[in-house]
Amino acid sequence: MGEKLLMKGNEVIAEAAIRAGCKHYFGYPITPQTEIAHYMAKKMPEVGGTFVQAESEIAAINMVYGAASAGVRVMTSSSSPGISLKQEGISYAAGAELPAVIVNIVRCGPGLGGILPAQCDYFQAVKGGGHGDYKMVVLAPSSVQELYELTVEAFNISDKYRQLTMIMGDGVLGQMMEAVEFKDQENIVNVDKPWATTGTGMKREHNTIQSIYIQPEVLEQHNKKLQEKYKLIEENEVRVESYNCEDADIIVTAFGTTARIVNNVIKMAEKEGIKVGLIRPITLWPFPVKEFEKYAEVPKAFLSVELNAGQMVEDVRLSVNGKRPVYFYGRMGGMIPSQQEILDQIKQILNK
Amino acid sequence: MSKERINIFTGHFGSGKTEVAVNFALNSASRTKKVAIVDLDIVNPYFRTADAKSELENKGIWVITPMYANTNVDVPALPPEINTLFERKDYNVILDIGGDDLGAKVLARYKDELIYQGYCMYFVVNTKRPMTDTDEKLEHMIYEIESSSGLKVTKLINNTNLLDQTNMEVVIEGHSAIKRISDKLNIPIGFVSGFADLVGGVEKEIDIEFFSLKKLIKLPWN
Structure with missing residues (x-):
């Protein structure tokens, strides 16, 4: 190098x-x-x-x-x-x-x-x-x-x-x-x-x-x-990165900047005894459908975090194919979700 | 540290001017009563002085930012309050300028007043930035900034870093390059700046004041 x-x-x-x-x-x-x-x-x-x-x-x-x-x-x-x-x-x-x-x-x-x-x-x-x-x-x-x-x-x-x-x-x-x-x-x-x-x-x-x-x-x-x-x-040509998904309570999915924030949320959640996994699609098309299929029945739910009103979440739902509920959390207008905001969402979902 | 009332921070875009200027303001506020920092960056859309506004205001610093800073529009407007600071001589003033000759152009607007009142113009250098990684490019950047501002660089700052991947070798390598420019152009080196984990080590290797930075301009996941 x-x-x-x-x-x-x-x-x-x-x-x-x-x-x-x-x-x-x-x-x-x-x-x-x-x-x-x-x-x-x-x-x-x-x-x-x-x-x-x-x-x-x-x-x-x-x-x-x-x-x-x-x-x-x-x-x-x-x-x-x-x-x-x-x-x-x-x-x-x-x-x-x-x-x-x-x-x-x-x-x-x-x-x-x-x-x-x-x-x-x-x-x-x-x-x-x-x-x-x-x-x-x-x-x-x-x-x-x-x-x-x-x-x-x-x-x-x-x-x-x-x-x-x-x-x-x-x-x-x-x-x-x-x-x-x-x-x-x-x-x-x-x-x-x-x-x-x-x-x-x-x-x-x-x-x-x-x-x-x-x-x-x-x-x-x-x-x-x-x-x-x-x-x-x-x-x-599918490219994807998964982390901590094997026995996750919830799998969060995010790409780009948002995935960086979720990385820290995983650490925060761990301190509270919650196991959060991350699937980070690197190719948005072709979408890593198989990766979601692989973990579809592992967590209680999926959560897609995006800087929009809910777009990738549709592909996540198609890939999870009804096996688990898929939630969405997003911010718009140039606002970026904080780590705490995402953690709060995770807790809310897991308490449902 | 400079004895001038007006301290100007220029440099290549991405050299760390804002981080250094904001920390310089906090340091000044710990020693003198009245400090003002002015965001005169007309180049950068994100990661600005305004990001550290509350931290600065908590220390009683007057933070002057363009009304459109950190909004959803890109209007390179200059804040009018800067004119007040030329009159209010009880204030120590820090001017955070945008990168390259493009950013330094705003200084030409205030050139006469600055020359009349006296100033210290810092040139912040990170030799790990691609447009200032050789002696020739560095010298050229200084020349371009002086030409477009109409002012002279009076002090160099070694802010060489790779953010979280910075180590002592990186700082020292940068220092050697900056020392050569300093000797050639006869511009003294003001100080070396870097994050707190380098305190002590750098001063052992280089006989120059180390200015410890606190990270104030953050990413969403910092």
């Missing part, structure tokens, strides 16, 4: 992308993720890459479409309202099976909402914010070190499956600072891209990148192919 530095989450995403071979970044500033663009603007010229501050988020995602079509590693980033603007481009890129990485450092909504941290874009990310039957791989890191590792991984996953991958953090993760240790050599999986529009050299038929299929039979075939790919990703 290499040298340790003290970095902001947003800076680490940019640095990790560059280390993963990302040569093109297109974006538009918005709090709380602007440091990504700021870092890219400074660093891209040093590595022979391209930084473009696009005229809008819509332009940026379409620049991503272009660069990805040419087979290069490319990224864009934004925060909630900006990600909403990108949805049309995201659907088109998913339809055209373009590999690219999209970062959403989530802030509060709906609408302009506010600049403070939130997890209220879970539905948008995992259920398809744009139109059509498509999926993005959605990675949810919970530390600065993990932001680094998963950003590199996001590029590998994207290339492997010709797939859009989203890094979903919240404002706290983007803005907070932690020590990060970079590897001397990144694990970059280089994939041939015979489909890319890199010029025929008069030696082959030209490639086309498209999401339109004129014949309905062909479009249905294309959709089936996409669904088969998503099934393969569901089989291979």
